[in-house]
Amino acid sequence: MIYREAGDFKTSYRDDGQTFPIRLDRWSYYAALAVAFLVVPFFIDSYWANAVLVPFLIYAIAAIGLNILTGYAGQVSLGTGGFMAVGAYAVYKLMTAFPGVPIFVHILLAGLITAVVGMLFGLPSLRIKGFYLAVATLAAQFFLVWLFNKVPWFYNYSASGQITAPERTFLGWAVTGPATSASAKYLTCLVFAVALAWVARNLTRGTVGRKWMAIRDMDIAAEIIGVNPLSAKLSAFAVSSFFVGIAGALLFAVYLGAAEASEAFGINKSFLVLFMVIIGGLGSIFGSFAGAAFLVLLPVFLKNVLVARLGWPTDLAAHLELMIVGALIIFFLIVEPHGLARLWRLTKEKLRLWPFPH
């Protein structure tokens, strides 16, 4: 009824293999993109941008990055916060050292620098697996945050160790700094999120992604059929860190405007992104967005309901918020251990048969 598939024929392999094989899905995807790019920027205010949509898009990028590493290539990482810090400090050093270069170039370069750092810390994955690798990446997390606290060069010798994003423009529009309009912030993050999601989707269904998944499912078998574990694992670390680095650069430069390593990029951030991936669904691009939405939007939503609407004391609301989010995480993981993405897929399958299930 809702999904009308009658007459939706595929006459080529290309058609059959596309990301959204069902016509209705495809159209809703294009419609969502059109609304996001052409409608929302004209109506967005700074609260919606700064408290809701910008953090959602940035965390979605980070979640896609971690999903590539953990969900597709099967390498558990607890170093996301540290890699985000690399992206943030890289973009800060680049912004202040080369003020004339467009900020988009700096953000991409920050991603590349993070990719190199990520590969370096990915080297242990060639020897160790599972929990042991998680501990090795945990070391990366603590080492990187310690480094950015310890070496004054990274924060340009400022008195307090804080980094502050100066104003940088793109085609005359401020993209970073306090004068940035809500729509500029939103559009910057949206462009990166959409482009990177597209890249991730196409990487994961091509040769590279199949190699990653082969390594994830059984590395010895993958090696026997000709997958090089060195290149597969390191490329997963590189691509994942590239995504996470861009998320860190955007988090610092566009969203927060100022940051310090231990507060903004601590171990909590690593866990937050890992939870997004687990709740959203391992090995799913849509799941990364769903997980980010769940953990970014839900607390803001609950806060506004409990404090602004019901007028409860702020501390009670904050405690309840933790309990409700925690309970929902447990609920979702019991009902559907494969995350929101799987839940969405099951719903869709039911809807395709509705109202005549068999």
Place this chain on the structure above:
Amino acid sequence: MKMKLATALTALLVAAPAMADLVVPNLSYRTGPYGANGTQYADGFNDYFTLLNERDGGIGGEKIQTPECETAYNTEKGVECYEATKGNGALVYNPLSTGITYQLIPKVSADKIVLYTPGYGRTSAKNGKVFEWVFNAPANYWDGASVAVKYLLDQSGGDLKGKKVALVYHNSAYGKEPIRTLQDLSKKHGFTLTELPIDPPGQEQKSQWLQIRRDKPDYVVMWGWGVMNQTAIQEAANIRFPMENFIGIWWSGSEVDVLPVGEAANGYKSLTFNGVGTDYPVYDDMKKFVIEPGKASQGGQFVGSALYSRGMYAAVVIAEAIKKAQELAGTPAINPTQLRDGFEALDITPDRLKEIGLPDFGPEIKMSCDNHGGSGMARLQQWDAAAKQWKLITEFTAPDQDVLNPLIAADSEAFAAEAGIKPRC
């Protein structure tokens, strides 16, 4: 139906509607590792404005609203709170977090809203030529560091040569603030400075105190906050470090920091820039108008504590600035720009403090266009574990401005160059 649901959800996601009155948002934190400290400060802040509303009908006939927003000392939640409250005609922010202050400095400058950070935040914001919208009177961290070193000089007969001072600090923007000043002061007075960072939130500091035990510094100075304070004082007691040689900044000197340590905390010292206890005339009114009618914030269980008093003091200064702004602007319904002028013309004399009912509660505050930090005077208090109260042990002492002024000029000029600000005044 779907549309209705969508609009309802949208309405729930956005902030509360606009309000009339004068709005002073209270970005507080009552949860997390800093919640025990943040709660008391927020209560004091709320209660003083409640008192003004109940007793005087507000300031100049305008009621004050203090919509509260929980930040949990987290910068991302702080940004959310700022965005959620700024649309309601917010006049001034007091986030009680150096990290959030650093976030907000560029934002308030763009949105033209006052940021008042008494005793915390960015020290060089004292330079009003660069930081037009930020005020940090009565004292900042560098003042605190200097006053502490002055006190140590007094203690050791005017000479600190060859002495060892250890700085135990919260490894964040807040804790790192005093390092530059202490380094300069160590050169000037010839003491050696050991820096011992403690990663937030600070429950784990065994190794730092082991190092103190080994190095045997003559004095330990602490920049701590939240759960780090009580842990540090407990660790100091464990290694039997003499408490009278242990000095905390004003944020490391509240009852919640010393009470868990019990008897062993006796003699611990901390800086402060406000009085403590309920022996001030203002508490008669507070009792009559706020506490007894049951209007006190969260039941009024912390009235008179060190942090409650400091929260109240921040509210006093903001209220005085609003009053001044109303006089200057000739209207009771002021906007943030007029409030900035009020802050810059602020002059809280000892006589005025007496009128408010808080004699000798804080130092004199006199600000101007280029001085947004006041005099920087602070005093010391010492914990009496038997009586369970803080005792003031020195008078207000002025910091060593010869050392501080060049540092403030250098740091604020660096910021002005980085952010492209032209100095005003």
